[in-house]
Amino acid sequence: MPTNIRIRRGNKADLPASAPSGMLLWCEDTKELYMGTGSSVVKPFTGETINTNTVYNLLARSMSLQGNGYIGIPLNETLNFYIQWGSVSGFGMGTSADIYFPKVFPNTCVAVAVSASYYQGAGNKGSTAQVYRVATNRFHITSRFEQGAAGLDWIALGW
Numbered sequence: 001m002p003t004n005i006r007i008r009r010g011n012k013a014d015l016p017a018s019a020p021s022g023m024l025l026w027c028e029d030t031k032e033l034y035m036g037t038g039s040s041v042v043k044p045f046t047g048e049t050i051n052t053n054t055v056y057n058l059l060a061r062s063m064s065l066q067g068n069g070y071i072g073i074p075l076n077e078t079l080n081f082y083i084q085w086g087s088v089s090g091f092g093m094g095t096s097a098d099i100y101f102p103k104v105f106p107n108t109c110v111a112v113a114v115s116a117s118y119y120q121g122a123g124n125k126g127s128t129a130q131v132y133r134v135a136t137n138r139f140h141i142t143s144r145f146e147q148g149a150a151g152l153d154w155i156a157l158g159w
Contacts, residue, residue, distance in 0.1 A: 015041060062103075070103045075159070080106075084156045088141075091116070091129070092149040096142040098133075101156060105136040109158035112139050116150040 008019070012027040019025060019036025026033055034041045062072030068086030075081050084101050091097075101109070114129045129152060133140040141152065 017041065064102055066102070068102045070101070072103075079159055081159050082157070084158075085154065087151060087153045089151045090149055091141075091143045091152050094143060096140070098138045098140050099154065100138045101136075105156075105158040107136070107159050109134050109136055109139070109156050111157045112154060113156075114141060114152055114154045116143070116152050 007024045007026050009026045009028055011029045012032065013029075015025060015027065015034060018039055019034075019041050021036055021038035023036035024033060025036065025041060033044060035044050062070075062074075062080055062082075064070055070082055070084040072080035072082050082103065082105055084103060084105075086099070086102065088097070088099060112131050112134055114131055116129055128144040130142045130144055131139055132142075136158070139154075139156070141154075143150070143152075
């Protein structure tokens with residue numbers, strides 16, 4: 001049995017505070033489309049109309065802007081792309097440790113990048129750090145500093 005789709009039309013000034021869920025409302029004077037939610041009326045999210053509150057709410061559900069933090073960028077209804085970051089201090093020559101992500105990647109961590117900055121007794125010696133055993137909840141790092149101690153900053157990507 002076919003279903004008729006009905007659209008309520010009128011001026012924006014006459015837009016109701018609420019409408020049945022899924023009901024479309026067309027403002028003839030401003031050429032804007034709205035949709036009822038059952039308890040309110042909202043402007044649908046489209047590629048042409050970006051509602052900054054909608055984007056913020058999508059991101060805010062999956063972010064922590066701390067020193068060791070993350071942000072999840074929605075790719076679709078069930079999948080987020082995560083960018084995570086953090087820092088560790090006092091990594092001396094040969095120090096080795098597991099570094100835990102602020103949020104476990106639901107599927108996989110695809111990349112980890114680390115940078116080191118000397119702050120004690122480093123002189124002009126080189127610095128490297130080896131990252132291995134990358135998992136969804138952590139990575140392992142070993143410093144290869146020639147002398148001194150350093151702080152390590154890291155960033156990880158995944159979904």
